[in-house]
Amino acid sequence: MPETVGFAAADGAVTVEAPADMIASLRRLAPAWPLAAPDAAEIATITARSENGAWRFASSAYAPPPYRFDPGWPAANGLVGTLIGTAVALEPARIALHAASARLGDGLTVLLGDNGAGKSTLGLALAAEGARLWGDDRLIVADQEAPPTGRALGLVAKLRRPLPRSAPAAFRAFAQDHAGPAEGEMQVLELDASRVAGFGATAALRRLLFLDRGAADRPRLEPIGRPDLLAALIGLSFAPHLPVQVRLRRMNGLLDTVPAQRLAYSDSFAAARFLIAEFGR
């Protein structure tokens, strides 16, 4: 039986209609996402549809890509992604970046990269080194503020198992100490508020780092030409509510206000120590 739950977003409620067990999994993955007040106006709806044993999601606020998700956590993750996409689509002043982020020094270091670039592992390696994680996969950015700010979503941190062979003993102990539920290759880490920012926490963006794993034995920061930076940022941003010309202008504007570099590295744990030495904890 489908269940209907209203989640708070923008100035109202995003109604999610999905099987009860999928909504329960969504709330485990996004435990801090507040429910909408009972009298909140419905501003968007998300529906889940089963197709040949896989799940697809539709949103009234934007057209999600036509991905199909296996049952279980993959589907719950897909539903979380659709909820994030819907929330972004409802807020013209914000965009989403495909990025992990952590507070280093006086603001956020944003780690941008495609799937497999190492965002999540590097983000968690930073948390294990004492930095405060802002998110391991998505960051909501108010790009027109001065300075631009990033808003945390309070999603649970996830780690892919088995750990990389290069993971040092201290990181293995960190993962063990914070191990939560696991399914398949995915392990939830239960981090306290000192290690991960809660839903809605905001901080200024201090730097954008484009991850280039495998490009250097020792971690180093390198300049990137502005056109390549802009092309990369466009590919890693999500703003379905913005006309494409506006999206291009706003991405270009973000690069005017936040310094950006390439992080060339091979080992996430060495890169985390390097970033903390460069920018502080």
Added chain:
Amino acid sequence: MTARCFRRRPDIGETEVDADLFLVDPRSEEIYHLDAHAAGLWRLLAEPRDRAEIEQVFAAAFPEADADRVRRDLDQALRRLQAQDLIVAG
């Protein structure tokens, strides 16, 4: 017979970033990044031009380059812009 002219689609928006260009297609909602070479071709097509005219300009711009290489690169760039529906020929 008149040679086919290549022309830009008039509704394509452009933003210059250093020597490169970013083109915006309002129909497909796509953004295209043109490197300096492709951007030079796009700028040349501010006025409709036929293939021979374009090749002449490129040959003059790269006098040291191998002529076959210039032709191949030009053909490739024209094909790509056409495939992306940024220019039309006719």
